[in-house]
Amino acid sequence: MKITAMHITPIALGDPPLLNAAGLHAPYCLRTVVEIVTDNGLTGLAEVPGSAATNAKLEAARSIAVGRDPLNWHALRAALRAHFGNEGAAARGDKPWDQRSLVQVESALDVACLDVAGKAFGVPVATLLGGVVRERVPYSAYLFYKYEGAGGELAFGTDPAATGWAAARQKAALDPEGIVAQAQAMVREFGFESIKLKGGCFEPAQEVAAMKALRAAFGPEVPLRLDPNALWTVETSIRCGRELEGVLEYLEDPCRGQEAMAQVRLAVKLPLATNMCTTSFDDLPGSVQTGAEDVILTDHHFWGGVRSSMELAAWCRIHGRGVSMHSNNHGGISLAAMTHLGAAMPNLSYALDTHYPWQWEDIIVGGRMRIEGGCVTLPKGPGLGVELDRAALARAHENFVRCGLKERNDEIEMQKKVPGWKFAQTRW
């Protein structure tokens, strides 16, 4: 089998004005859809975060991928690395989201090749990762502080005709009460059984209060997580962490860097999780040396694919780390890949993060995947089990062209609401 073509389609999906440590989400989130086509008529899909840098590398990867056997991932990956060189962990950048791009190219091709392999063999991707451990993969509610607004074409406007979660999704949530209301609406719609709040937006005391309000509203049986995206100092992390002992299942990236995280971990009786200080294989020896975290959030987009994420999971088992999963905004192809990974990972310890409830558009046949009882059921059918809806893909690409965004930049979006606002690596 040989890859005969590789299609790269940047898309934009509507996204509400969600707040985070780096600023404010734009009315659209950017993704890039990657398709490989093989000489026996199969198509493999993948989706990665959209950025000009990644798209350029994907374009450059086409001539490396075309002509190669999609079943020989080791050879294709070696060719990619020979061409692009190996990126060090230093290139991750200081933002909450990872800015390395070679790992995303590897992820796109890893997933697309597995989708092809699954279709060729007539088995799900999860089978090719060693077998299905769970058919229903649990996700966590992902709460955001947000301004009022729907996002997408409506931008900061709202659709007064919306009902249910679609209406709740438009509402502002800028204090503990707003966060609890958002959680209640999201849980009512999707049945999530654990809840995460994206923090790093307000004074730590307010975010601690929000977690306590969630605890009061949902009770101890619903695990809670808070992610200040490393905006806190070590001192603040210890003080707030102690306040949250017994309240959270884990505190994610309170502060920046393995050494700082390790200091907090020693001082606070609360598991620490990360997708910011231990984010690549190069970081793992430092994780052992420092004892930076209890839980690593994998994300197949940034760990080089679902196979590499399985390697990370094995490492976590060996070194006593729990495994959870990070998410950026994404569509159904990524949700399918995340679900196969979650279905196959023996030591998945926590419900996965997903931004999926914040979107309402998708590019897959049959429309949006369903989240029921907080879980996504492993798609039926071989490979990823999802197919491209060409008309929806075309619309999402038109959105991309029309919205004019080329990179995620939450600082610029924030400045539209709060003139002069600046991102800071450490804020409180």
Add this chain to the structure above:
Amino acid sequence: MKITAMHITPIALGDPPLLNAAGLHAPYCLRTVVEIVTDNGLTGLAEVPGSAATNAKLEAARSIAVGRDPLNWHALRAALRAHFGNEGAAARGDKPWDQRSLVQVESALDVACLDVAGKAFGVPVATLLGGVVRERVPYSAYLFYKYEGAGGELAFGTDPAATGWAAARQKAALDPEGIVAQAQAMVREFGFESIKLKGGCFEPAQEVAAMKALRAAFGPEVPLRLDPNALWTVETSIRCGRELEGVLEYLEDPCRGQEAMAQVRLAVKLPLATNMCTTSFDDLPGSVQTGAEDVILTDHHFWGGVRSSMELAAWCRIHGRGVSMHSNNHGGISLAAMTHLGAAMPNLSYALDTHYPWQWEDIIVGGRMRIEGGCVTLPKGPGLGVELDRAALARAHENFVRCGLKERNDEIEMQKKVPGWKFAQTRW
């Protein structure tokens, strides 16, 4: 797909009187052949070291395996562990060979299920491990001190009509000259480009002299290894290790335990390898903590299968360890599995060990696999690419019944030649 039957066949293959730290090889080495049969008519093969303990566990595993999907390894492995419990690293034992048996059951079923999967999908096992990195997998010449004798039916006798390597294989090798002659005959026959000596048999000075004699005979372009199987003290290891700096590509297990190995590693400018102090996933944190070795020898029979060996290889990449491969006596099914693993492992750093030249019988269709230019070429055909020769299997099983051996016990064999000989964990 479902497993409908599991056949477990103990066999014995002729083996010459090879010396090692634990004594002397018996005239036969024991192996167990495992076949799983599926409801769609496929057969998956595997081979593990033969012992009553492992055979009993394999028998007990049958009821767990039958009825399960061979494509869902994670579920089958979880069921095995639920039944047998998890064996700690402590059960490895003090002999040069690993005496844990659950890992061998897991290895047998991992390999047999992959053989089935490869046949079902029409691809080699190496493809299911991520893809073929090399078609020709390099092996190392594996030299042994030995008494004169052919082994097998001839036991300590010899066949005077033998020629070539078959004649050389019968000869005694009890000093550096004998070892060099053995190496020359073996390299002439198989084309090996690296050489290992099983040490731990004679005074360290004699074994150091043997390595220097090999170096003088083969020159610096042929990498050399010595494996005293942990019989040396730390002091002896440092003294002899220093003598071998610049002579060996690595020194394997000079002494016992991670702490002792780490002391030697700090004192000697020579890579240290192990298949005795870091032998399970439970040992890996200690390996990081102590810095016990530079190279880990995987062996899919003792690491729980080829998929687990790939996990070990990933760990070695992350933590800067080289990867080589250990061998006990084995037949062609194991050689095929080792070759698929070696073909798929991106960071295989060294030629693999194999005892295969010491055997002359096999149980696979077409007779013995060929080693040419020191390499085994990845078998053609799906799965492992080897099939059982039923008549040869029956003969090998008859050998097993007739020879009366139930366990490897090199001490008893040694006592037949050297009355009163006793194994000691540390000798020099």
